[in-house]
Amino acid sequence: MKINKRSIRNYGLDTSNSELKDQCGDWADGVDLYFDSILPIGDNTFTIPDGTSGSKFDNGANIPIQSQSKSFTVESISGKPQVESVTTNNAGTIYIKYNRAMDQETALEPGNYKINGDTVNVDSSYVTFDSGSGDSVVKIKNVGSMLDQGTNTILVKNNIEDTFQNSISQTSMSLYYGSSSQKPSxxxxxxxxxxxxxxxxxxxxxxxxxxxxxxxxxxxxxxxxxxxxxxxxxxxxxxxxxxxxxxxxxxxxxxxxxxxxxxxxxxxxxxxxxxxxxxxxxxxxGMDTSGLSVTEIVKRADNDHAVTMFFSKTMDDDSISNKSNYVFRDGTGQVKSLPGGATVTSSYDDKSVTIEFSSNYTIGSGSSSTSVIQLGVKDVVDQDGNSLDLGSYIGDISTDYSSDGPGLISGTSQMTFSGDDIKVKVSLTGSLDILDMNDFRVDGYTPDSIFSSGNDVILTYKSGVKNGEKIDAIKNCGESTNVSIVNSNSVDSAGRSIRTGSTIVYIPPTTKSDQFTAVSSSNNDTVNVVFNQSLDKDIQNQYSDDFEFKDTTTGKTLSPTSVSVDGKNVVYKFSSSSFDKGDTIKISANSSSINIRSEKHGNYGYTTYSPSSDDLDGYTVTAK
Incomplete structure (x- = not known):
């Protein structure tokens, strides 16, 4: 093998560090070549000679390679290399990231690193370049015994070089190892x-x-x-x-x-x-490559003489309400301004406009001058002042609207508790112009109020209506129920009716106060707070202050020593003799610190406990 027609040995081939890649027995897919000296800066040519069957450069079928050359470029790098970061997997391995490829001999020498003042003394086989890093990340394994729980100091000595023999300045970096109370962000x-x-x-x-x-x-x-x-x-x-x-x-x-x-x-x-x-x-x-466009032109489903045009973005109301910005192509092929009797009305969200023609016009078909075959728009801008991609647009009018009304998007429903009320948000495939509360149900119950924002519809069930019967029924469903559309009175800006359908909605955890218990024993005292569904155990240590406890018999505030999750129960343990049998224990939710949440509902994630007013006021149980 040659570089610039000279044997690679002339460049100080480092045979001890050069290695075959993906080797299996006598075969390999490639080779990494290391050199003791810097290769020529600039353009170079690497040449491999003809192979010999059964001897060199042949494959498993004894077919030799043909001589070929490949060009490569060596770029000059000056200045001192730098340590960008030091990280750990918290399992005895640290990673030192440099800002460029480093020299193998010096960067992989254990003695060139110190941890908390002690030189790294692991076998050299434990110090490698991390796979895929391009020789810029050094991985040092088996140093767990040298690391302290908490903050550590990692020293990188100044005799480490990059591949161009530029030496690093001695660098000291901090590294946190082990358990930390710092939250991820x-x-x-x-x-x-x-x-x-x-x-x-x-x-x-x-x-x-x-x-x-x-x-x-x-x-x-x-x-x-x-x-x-x-x-x-x-x-x-x-x-x-x-x-x-x-x-x-x-x-x-x-x-x-x-x-x-x-x-x-x-x-x-x-x-x-x-x-x-x-x-x-x-x-x-975002990529902001979509531009402003007309997305749809449809004959209104509820008016034979009206057409609705939809835009891809929220529009400037004045421009889309301007009648002179619209034209139509009639049945004879002529493009005309809107007739004097036509009216233009923008939608509430400024994403569509409805044009109503007088009763002597037909929409979508015909061959006369009063036939509206296509509708066009020009000189309109969105709320940011952007014009249509081509400045103007004219297109056919669709009359196939029987199944195109907005519908539920599966998997978008979310239930939350707002005080003692329930709110359910669900997303639709399009926004609604007329919203009818009677179209919607949760667990079969009609909401007490409703409003929409964009494509989202928010249903509210109020605790003050019918003594909270609907709320109790929904909460008693367990971990999930259904939100559904059962009628089709709501319509979009084109008069198309909402489509019926249903999707699952998960219910946040609620307490089962009648099952709370307090037990005094010789080893420790225990309070069980019971919920209606299984809870996330992975973060049980975060639940320690979700509830507050007081022995009303003695007036003493109780502080748990540990917390754990057992299915639907949060188990709080206290020191022995914290309370006695027969004492009255008050259990209250802590409004300022709530972390309790459900088990993971597949790709729907989690639902978080939200205390009711009764939870905040507290419940009393007699210790047994």
Missing amino acids: VTSASVLDDNTIRVKFNKDVVRSYATNKGNYTITDSEGNNISYKLNNINTITVDGNNNRTFDLKFDDNTLNGSKYNLTVKNIIDTEAKANVMDDYTTSVS
Whole structure:
């Protein structure tokens, strides 16, 4: 093998570190060549000679390679290399990330590193370049005994060099090892392309939580929930770590708008006592490649002489209400301005406009001058002042609207408790112009109030109506029930009726106060707080202050020594003799600290406990 027509040995081939790749017996798929000296800067040519059957450069079928050459470029790098970060997997391995490829002999020498003042003394086989890092990340294994729980100091000596023999300045970095009470948080979220958002965390998180679609909510610039377009979540390995960076993969072209709001919640870290992140919401810029366009032109379902035109973005109301901005093509092929008797009305959300012609006009068919075959628009702008992609548009009028009304989007329903009321939000495939409360049901019950925002509909069940009978019935369903559309009185801006259908909605945990118990024993005292469904055990250590306890017999406030989850029960343990048999124990929810949540509902994520007024007021039980 030659470089620039000279044998590779002339460049100081390092035979001890050069190695075959993917080797199996006498066969290998490639070779990594290391050199003791710097290769020539600039363009170079690598040449491999003809192979010989059964001797050199042949494959398993004894077919030799033919001589060939490949060009490669060596770029000059000057200045001192730098340590970018030091991380750990909390299992005895640390990773030192440099800002460039490093020299194998010096970077992989254990003696060039110190941990808490002691030189790393592991066997050299435990010090390697991390796979896929391009020789820029050094992985040091089996150093757990040298690391302290908490903060550690990692020293990188100044005799380490990069591949161009530039020496590093001695560098000291801090590293946290072991359990920490620091909560995980999102350090960045950004759109990579029209179907990917990359999310990075500040520490290792449990992958099963980070890849659960139910822990992410994304809305577009109109406020519409588009989380249902999230297909899967991929783990991304960075510097040998695959527990901090994740790619959210959506349907193609989902993120081609200007702006999106992302909410991340419920994700826990990998500490022995897991920490739960605080809910995180941020705005991310989309690809903004979609432009402004007309998405649909339909004959109104409830008016034979009216046409509705839909736009891809929220429009400027003045421009879409301007009658002079519209034209139509009649049955003779002529393009005309709207007739004097036509009216133009924008929708409440400024995403569509309805044009009503006088009764002597026919819509969508015909061959006369009063036949409206196509509808056109020009000189309109969206709320940001952007014009149509081509400045104007004219298109056919659809009359096939029988099944195109808005419908439920499966998997978008969410139930929350607001005080003693219940709110259920569900997303539709389109917004509604007329909203009829009687179309909607949760567990078969009509809501007490309703409103819409964009494509979302929010149903409210009030505790003050019929003594809360509906609320009690819904809560008694257990962990889930159905939200459904049973009538078709609601219509969109084109007069198309809402479609019937149903989807599951998960119910947040509720207490079963009649099953609470307090037990005094010789070993310890115990209080059981019982819920209507199984709870998430992974974060049970976070539940310690969700409830407050007081022995009203003695007046003493009780502090639990431990907390655990047993199915539907949260078990609080206290020191022995904290209370006695016969004492009255008051159990109250703590309004300022609630972490109790349900088990994971597949891709729907979790539902979080929200105390009722009775929970906050508290319940009393007699200790046994």
